Amino acid sequence: MSLHAHPFRGPLFMVLSTGSYVVNDTMMKVATEALPPYQVLMMRGIAALLWGMPLLFLLGYGRKLPQMFDGRVLMRNLSETAAILCFIVALANMPIADATALGQVTPLVVLLGASLLFRERISGLTMALISLGFVGALMIAQPSGQGISIYAVLGLANAVLCAVRDLAGRRVGAEVPGMIVAMSAVVVVLAGAVVAHLVFEEWRVPDARHILLLAGSGFFLIFGHFFIFMAYRVGPTSAVAPLYYCFTVWAVISGLVVFGHLPNALALCGIVLVVGSGLAIVLHDRRRRRLAPVA
8 A cells, every 4th residue: 555545644644743843842942941042953953963864874765865955855944944943942932832832823824825836625614624723722822912022923933934844845756755855954954053053142061961852852853854744745735734733732741741731621622622623624535535526
């Protein structure tokens, strides 16, 4: 059975991607308590490079390294770089659930872009369920309502740029392995982090704990990049994009386990809405495709 043959493969990859990214974000947030955000991002990138390059060769992709600098791959990963440069500052200065909730705008932008650029039809029911998931994400994060801070603006900018990244990823040819795209993202983001650190920050000496945290962060980053790219490659946007809301679910779990924040009743209801709407969209899309007339 090919990757494209299973209707739940894309959604599963998205769930795995969001979980990997939140573990990565959690480790980075802990590190930013003592280190500047762009230095954290730079160290995380070095760790990801050290983890990813040996894996790349073990998978037999050594001869495809030049594809890391393919124009379409670079376009995707330049968007990734701009997004993460915004997000790391927001993450360092906001609760992880709030920063993550702002990112939930991404699926709406992705679906709108897919409709305009790729002529993918989005049903009214799908849009209603996506909106319901977005409401659930807000119920989980429960923004403070203290006005729009610069960090909130950066969080929203991250969401829009992530949507550009995912749409650009649809243009990458099938001959480019997902691991090549993931490692290209690591290299391009690392270069951006180095420039940002040199321009805006002063180096602080990390201790062993910070190095271990960022080594783990880099490990999970590799799998986050790989699975999010593969999710959009093997699954239709309408089925995959809504499960981006799982970011919020994973962030609440992180907040509870790592930062000791127990979700209240409203947040628990939001989790039900996020998960329920995402699953409903997947099932609705599968049923629609099964009932569609064969040309």
